[in-house]
Amino acid sequence: MADELTPDELLDKIDYGADSGNWMDTTKSVQIRPGMYCYAAKAESVETLGLPNARPWNPVEEDWKLPDDWQQILHEGIKVRLERFRTFKIFMDVCVRCGACADKCHFFLGTGDPKNMPVLRAELLRSVYRNDFTTAGKILQNIPGGQRLGGNRPLTIDVLKEMWYYFFQCTECRRCSVFCPYGIDTAEITIMARELFNLIGLNIDWIATPVSNCYQTGNHLGIQPHAFKDMLEFFVEDLEDITGVDCTPNFQKKGADILFITPSGDVFADPGTYTCQGYLILFKYLKDKYGLDVTWSTYASEGGNFGFFTSHETMKRLNAKMYAEAKRLGVKWILGGECGHMWRVIHQYMDTMNGPADFLEVPVNPITGTRFDNAASTKMVHITEFTADLIKHGKLELDKGRNANRIMTFHDSCNPARGMGLLDEPRYVIKSVCDNFYEMPPNTIRENTFCCGSGSGLNAGENMELRMAGALPRATALKHVHEKYGVNTLGTICAIDRAALTTLCEYWVPDVEVAGVHELVGNALILPGEKERTEDLRMEPLPGCEEEE
Amino acid sequence: MTQKYLIPLAAVFLLFLVAYTGAGAGLGWFFGIVVPYLAIIAFLVGFVIKVMGWAASAVPFKIPTTCGQQKSLPWIKQNRIDNPDTTLGVFLRMLLEIFTFRSLFRNTKAAFNRNASKRIIYSWEIFLWVGALAFHYAFLVVLLRHFRFFTAPVPQVIQFLEALDGIVQVGLPGLFLSGVILAAATLFLLARRMYDAKVRYISQASDYFPLFLILGIAATGISMRYFTKVDVTGIKEMTMGLVTFSPVIPDGIGGLFYAHLFLVSILFAYFPASKLMHLGGVFLSPTRNTANDTRAKRHVNPWNYDVPIHTYQDYEDHFRDKMIEAGLPVDKKE
Numbered sequence: 001m002a003d004e005l006t007p008d009e010l011l012d013k014i015d016y017g018a019d020s021g022n023w024m025d026t027t028k029s030v031q032i033r034p035g036m037y038c039y040a041a042k043a044e045s046v047e048t049l050g051l052p053n054a055r056p057w058n059p060v061e062e063d064w065k066l067p068d069d070w071q072q073i074l075h076e077g078i079k080v081r082l083e084r085f086r087t088f089k090i091f092m093d094v095c096v097r098c099g100a101c102a103d104k105c106h107f108f109l110g111t112g113d114p115k116n117m118p119v120l121r122a123e124l125l126r127s128v129y130r131n132d133f134t135t136a137g138k139i140l141q142n143i144p145g146g147q148r149l150g151g152n153r154p155l156t157i158d159v160l161k162e163m164w165y166y167f168f169q170c171t172e173c174r175r176c177s178v179f180c181p182y183g184i185d186t187a188e189i190t191i192m193a194r195e196l197f198n199l200i201g202l203n204i205d206w207i208a209t210p211v212s213n214c215y216q217t218g219n220h221l222g223i224q225p226h227a228f229k230d231m232l233e234f235f236v237e238d239l240e241d242i243t244g245v246d247c248t249p250n251f252q253k254k255g256a257d258i259l260f261i262t263p264s265g266d267v268f269a270d271p272g273t274y275t276c277q278g279y280l281i282l283f284k285y286l287k288d289k290y291g292l293d294v295t296w297s298t299y300a301s302e303g304g305n306f307g308f309f310t311s312h313e314t315m316k317r318l319n320a321k322m323y324a325e326a327k328r329l330g331v332k333w334i335l336g337g338e339c340g341h342m343w344r345v346i347h348q349y350m351d352t353m354n355g356p357a358d359f360l361e362v363p364v365n366p367i368t369g370t371r372f373d374n375a376a377s378t379k380m381v382h383i384t385e386f387t388a389d390l391i392k393h394g395k396l397e398l399d400k401g402r403n404a405n406r407i408m409t410f411h412d413s414c415n416p417a418r419g420m421g422l423l424d425e426p427r428y429v430i431k432s433v434c435d436n437f438y439e440m441p442p443n444t445i446r447e448n449t450f451c452c453g454s455g456s457g458l459n460a461g462e463n464m465e466l467r468m469a470g471a472l473p474r475a476t477a478l479k480h481v482h483e484k485y486g487v488n489t490l491g492t493i494c495a496i497d498r499a500a501l502t503t504l505c506e507y508w509v510p511d512v513e514v515a516g517v518h519e520l521v522g523n524a525l526i527l528p529g530e531k532e533r534t535e536d537l538r539m540e541p542l543p544g545c546e547e548e549e
Numbered sequence: 550m551t552q553k554y555l556i557p558l559a560a561v562f563l564l565f566l567v568a569y570t571g572a573g574a575g576l577g578w579f580f581g582i583v584v585p586y587l588a589i590i591a592f593l594v595g596f597v598i599k600v601m602g603w604a605a606s607a608v609p610f611k612i613p614t615t616c617g618q619q620k621s622l623p624w625i626k627q628n629r630i631d632n633p634d635t636t637l638g639v640f641l642r643m644l645l646e647i648f649t650f651r652s653l654f655r656n657t658k659a660a661f662n663r664n665a666s667k668r669i670i671y672s673w674e675i676f677l678w679v680g681a682l683a684f685h686y687a688f689l690v691v692l693l694r695h696f697r698f699f700t701a702p703v704p705q706v707i708q709f710l711e712a713l714d715g716i717v718q719v720g721l722p723g724l725f726l727s728g729v730i731l732a733a734a735t736l737f738l739l740a741r742r743m744y745d746a747k748v749r750y751i752s753q754a755s756d757y758f759p760l761f762l763i764l765g766i767a768a769t770g771i772s773m774r775y776f777t778k779v780d781v782t783g784i785k786e787m788t789m790g791l792v793t794f795s796p797v798i799p800d801g802i803g804g805l806f807y808a809h810l811f812l813v814s815i816l817f818a819y820f821p822a823s824k825l826m827h828l829g830g831v832f833l834s835p836t837r838n839t840a841n842d843t844r845a846k847r848h849v850n851p852w853n854y855d856v857p858i859h860t861y862q863d864y865e866d867h868f869r870d871k872m873i874e875a876g877l878p879v880d881k882k883e
Binding site for chain 1: 552553556599602603604605606607608609610611612614615616617618619620621622624625626628631632634646650652653655656657658659660661663667668669671677681741745746747748749750751752753754755756822823824826827830831833834835836837841843844845846847848849850852853856857858859860861864865867868871872874875876877878
């Protein structure tokens with residue numbers, strides 16, 4: 001645990017010098033080490049979706065309780081995926097090992113472990129591919145020393161364990177892919193590797209249990225419908241105290257204009273809860289002022305999709321609820337909350353997997369008349385696109401002064417940045433509700449953004465050393481603006497970020513808080529009929545309302 | 550560790566010697582006719598098979614790596630090249646990627662400053678981009694220049710390229726810049742592999758082999774042109790024989806030429822089975838050659854299949870009592 005490792009101790013371990021010797025020789029000595037790995041998936045969570053080889057097992061034990069023919073299963077699995085995914089096939093073939101990606105990975109920068117260089121992470125699998133699926137590899141197998149010379153290796157249990165360890169040290173952030181001259185995307189390779197692991201029951205619990213919960217109960221946290229409603233009503237009570245206005249939302253309202261879906265983390269964990277309250281305020285405002293009817297759903301109460309970290313099929317199974325619920329409720333289109341990987345799934349996968357959504361309308365903001373042509377087919381709009389449009393048309397009454405105590409910077413979440421390109425919308429919203437905004441250094445933001453270190457299902461508690469190491473590049477950039485401009489708030493549009501960056505700040509940059517963009521919107525938005533606010537959504541005094549000492 | 554480059558180096562030397570001595574021992578027809586034909590066949594067939602193999606694999610999802618602002622609201626400026634939503638944008642992105650190595654141009658270098666601030670420091674790292682660009686363009690010019698041996702009369706454009714390549718007008722025969730740049734860039738890429746700890750660690754024998762092979766080709770070529778001199782008329786007679794499918798082996802060409810030709814043949818034959826296929830792969834990489842328009846236009850997955858899902862009805866059946874009690878709407882009361 002990072003609790004046992006101080007920031008200075010963690011920094012002292014960093015060395016980018018790389019080892020000497022042949023990396024393939026170190027496979028046997030790979031130690032699956034506490035603090036760096038996540039616990040194995042519980043059998044019952046694997047069973048919920050009927051995925052293979054549900055059983056109790058432990059990564060640090062010798063016997064992983066694999067099926068006898070696991071090598072055959074993986075071999076077939078690779079073969080099928082090479083045919084189904086051109087990405088996978090090309091990425092296995094064309095890497096020239098130029099090393100441009102090597103020092104772009106936050107896990108490499110934070111650990112100095114050479115096997116965290118994206119190229120080498122991919123080579124773990126590529127070495128097996130070369131051995132078993134290429135003509136050259138098959139010839140070299142028969143020549144003494146040939147495998148070694150070709151960098152090829154058979155899929156042994158040690159190789160499998162090494163792959164498992166390192167493909168769960170990748171957060172699928174795609175930063176390496178920006179720098180690769182052939183666009184090789186390690187996220188895609190990690191996705192394939194994890195899909196292969198799931199064929200023989202090697203998921204981690206921090207992914208498998210949320211997936212199981214989401215499938216059965218509707219959200220990752222397993223919040224049951226009545227409890228979900230209770231939690232939002234609890235926020236409504238707080239908001240009434242703060243604003244004097246009743247912001248009660250709709251649930252499962254048939255015939256509403258818009259279905260709203262956000263990650264359940266916003267309902268459950270601070271500081272996401274404040275972002276959630278921001279949504280409630282916004283929807284109340286739009287209802288009272290313009291008659292816009294937004295509904296929540298307890299069935300589709302999860303925007304996030306940990307199925308994406310399991311397999312394409314599991315992703316599709318969880319994602320199907322969004323369109324199904326929109327169709328059942330008869331809404332016009334869907335609005336999505338602030339979340340990272342949720343938006344990669346919606347933007348690049350949803351329509352293809354579960355579309356066409358011909359029962360929905362092309363999204364139009366009835367208040368501004370803006371037609372979201374960029375979402376004409378998927379029919380789902382990002383809330384910062386929606387809010388930016390409202391602000392641009394002067395449809396929101398905002399009091400920036402209520403955020404005057406916030407000196408902001410913005411963390412681009414990996415998926416909206418590199419799997420979508422949602423960069424300026426959140427910045428526009430932040431600048432419209434807060435006067436103090438400073439960017440972090442250019443090579444750490446926008447398409448060059450660094451991961452929080454906890455994405456793709458790695459935000460567990462038991463792998464804290466890994467998470468804090470991976471968080472280092474982001475923390476370094478944040479510390480820079482904290483010291484230079486006095487930045488005290490890190491804005492973000494991702495639920496995992498809101499949880500993970502909070503831990504990051506506590507560990508690396510203790511004086512900075514994390515806030516979702518719509519928390520700031522909620523603070524600034526002047527509700528019709530509200531009382532004079534003295535507290536922000538965190539129930540802390542607004543600027544100018546601090547009690548006299 | 551050292552065997553990763555010593556074995557490829559030895560292999561290239563061996564190949565050189567085989568051809569050099571073989572041709573002297575009366576096997577000119579083998580190294581001058583049989584091997585080049587076989588190599589070209591291996592190259593063409595191998596290349597086509599590889600590319601067809603990639604093309605045969607599906608593109609189930611459109612997953613471009615977006616490197617700039619998306620197209621969304623009309624007043625937000627889109628980055629049309631790094632985040633293209635049109636075919637033209639994708640075309641420009643690919644053009645810049647293929648001809649200017651745009652992604653490599655972004656390269657940075659990270660260093661950990663242990664003493665002063667315990668911080669990661671990034672700097673712009675341009676040398677890989679310069680080296681790669683110099684290498685590829687010099688190689689292209691050298692390759693094109695060699696068409697003078699396979700055409701009669703030599704096309705104007707090749708003559709013009711030669712004139713441009715020899716523009717420094719040093720020495721006799723005039724120095725071609727491309728050869729010098731090619732050799733220097735190859736040496737740079739080789740040095741990078743051997744002396745940058747990270748790159749050394751990831752390098753395989755198959756990374757060193759093409760570099761040594763190309764160095765061998767450049768060395769034999771440069772040596773023939775400037776130092777040992779060869780019978781150019783005889784060589785042209787032979788190369789023209791090859792392209793007109795009426796091969797001849799003129800006397801007195803010399804072992805060095807056969808060695809040069811043999812190394813080139815090896816390079817061609819080796820090409821489709823190696824990482825050198827990035828030449829073809831770069832055109833087909835889905836993270837670069839697809840448009841970021843997936844919310845605007847539906848992309849179809851050819852193998853999309855139905856999956857079991859947990860329907861709303863299942864959900865309501867499971868939680869109906871609790872939902873009713875909490876005042877949540879339900880479809881069926883019982």
